[in-house]
Amino acid sequence: MNDPHTQKTSISATLKYTLVRRLRPAVAAVFLGLCAQPALADINLIFGTYAADKPTETVRKFKPFLDHVAAGMTEILGEPVSIKMKIAKEYEESIDHLATGAIDFSRFGPASYITAHARNSDIQIVAMELKKGEKRFKGVIAVHADSDIESLQELAQRSFAFGDELSTIGRYLAQSHLIEAGVYGQDLERFEFLGRHDRVGAAVGAGNFTAGALKESTFKKMVQSGVPIKALFKFDNVTKPWLASSNMSPEVLSAMQQVIMNTTDPEILGSIAKDGFTTGADTDYDFVRDAMERSRMF
Structure with missing residues (x-):
């Protein structure tokens, strides 16, 4: 008895041969090429970040840019690329996602x-954001608009609102500068970690804390919206890196880097990196490492 699979294969081969004989040579070549061409495999990437602001605001901010990156990568790689978002509630969760490869790329502080x-040294820097053409921007230690405090030293025996326990501005750099001013944790009346930058600004504006640390962009937005806070002290921070997991292939990484680095349209960049991107290296973050080490003494 004939094997049905063998018979089906034979009919398929005969049909292909007959069609090729009857078609013009050029058309036949195209037909054979299509038969041999494998289907394109989708590249499905997950972008992970944490909700430094409200999650809905985070989605609104990132989606247009991520759609642009997916379209650009699709064109370069010749394969469909899709990007989904995974927003962690806390910094630690998002860090774990990148270190373990649960997400493909991210934008971290x-x-x-x-x-x-430190957990996975094979994590790769795709690009660094620019702020007015520079890799540095400002963090703010804010006080109430009616406060008469004029120096960090005067915060001794007062209350302080930090951001997340893993925040560059909201914890490590702020604590480092307080230490330089001679103010340690034991010198404060009390301190708490409130998570998001906007919560810090709101708490200081409401008079719940004497001072607090937040990023300058959030500080300016809150002042413009009428929150009664003012800057007591400003300090340098380094811009955010866009990072790829250790699992990302060189081809995909290269395509992503090309798209991100060559993006200059202000509408696409939006509020993420309105001044564009530049190349980055691990050494760009050494001064933050120093501040993190110093903050251990807080």
Whole structure:
């Protein structure tokens, strides 16, 4: 008895041969090429980050840019690329996702990058954001608009609101500068970690804390919206890196880097990196490492 599979294969081969004989040579070549061409495999990537602001705001901010990156990578690689978002509630969860390869790429603050890199040194820097053409920008220690405090030294025996326990501005750099001013944790009346930057600003504005640390962009937005806070002290921070997991292939990484580095349209960049991107290296974050080490004494 004839094997049905063999018979089906034979009919398919005969049909292909007959069609080729009857078609013009050029058309036949195209037909054979299509028969041999494997289907394109989708590249499904997961972008992970943490909710430094409200999760809905995080999605609104990132989606247009991520759609642009997916489209650009699709064109370069010749394969469909899709990007989904995974938003962690806390810094530590997002760091774990990148270090273990549960997400494919991310945008972290410097301290989170340093922590993730310590856990997995094969994490790769795709690009660094620019702020007015520079790799540095400002963090703010804010007080109430009516406060008469004029120096960090005067915060001794007062209350302080930090951001997340793994925040570059909201913890490590702020604590480092307090230490330099001679103010340690034991010198404060009390301190708490409130998580998001906007929560810190709101708490200081409401008079629940004497001072607090938050990023300058959030500080400016809150002042413009009427929150009664002012800057007591400003300090340098380094811009955020975009990072790829150790599992990302060189081809996919290269395509992603090309798209990100060559993006200049302000509408696409939006509020993520309105001044564009530049190349980055692990050494760009050494001064944050120093601050993280110093903060151990807090």
